[in-house]
Amino acid sequence: MEILPILSYLGIFVFAVTGVLKARTQRFDLIGAVILSFVMAYGGGTTRDLLIGIRPVSWINDNFAIILVLIATIVTFFFKLDFKVIKKLLFWTDAFGIGFFTIVGLQVALQAGISEGYALIMGVITATFGGLLADILCNSVPNLLKPGELYATACLIGGALYLAMEFFKINHEISMIICVLVTATIRIYSIRKKLQLPVV
Incomplete structure (x- = not known):
């Protein structure tokens, strides 16, 4: 099996879990958790597909992805955790989720014939x-807009590094894995060290 579908399903699962954890911090019921789980798992990819003209959007005919989201939702919803543990899990799942989805969004855009610069933007949007x-x-307030998060910035750096490695003909699968790890690492490091871009 190719690595891209694996990364895509990992991203869907991780972000579905993240959605349920977010729902728990807001004390949503099961339906609210399902809605937030689907929004987290599919919101970025749907926006990307609509922007670049992919019809139908990628998840519509993917039954395995939908089952994956439902499993992640049900398991996470009924797995009771302390609030501090939930916050730590959110921290890690969100960081690796944006890593997975950055490379997936970038690859989908490139395969659709989008130029590298705009494909990078599609990777950020997906993530x-x-x-x-x-x-x-x-x-x-969305994490994307908060100072001290380096949310989109982490995706941009990871995605740009992937494109650079592709330019220098580094192994394709290794480049994708490095993109995920670099994106997640920057995200984690920026939060722990409270790094931020200049404030307007």
Whole structure:
């Protein structure tokens, strides 16, 4: 099996879990958790597909992805955890989720014939817009807009590094894995060290 579908399903599962954890911090019921789970898992990819003209959007005919989201939702919802543990899990799942979805979004855009610069933007949108929509539904300031998060910036750096490695003909699968790890590492490091871009 190719590595791209694996990364895509990992991203869907991880962001579905993240959606349920977000729902728990807001004390949503099971339906609210399912909605937030789907928004996290599919929001960014749907936005990307609509922008680049993929019809139908990628998840419509993917039964395995939908089952994966439902399993992640049900298991996470009924697995009771302490609030501090939930916050730590959110921290890790969100970081690796944006890593997975950055490379997936970038690859989907490249395969659709989008130029490298715009494909990089599509990678960032895929990684961040699910969380953006979920935060809006939770009536909180999206992580994408918060200082000290380096949310989209981490995706840009990881995606740009992947494109650079592709230019220098480094092994394709290794380049994808490095993109995920670099994106997640920058995200984790920026939060722990409270790094931020200049404030307007």
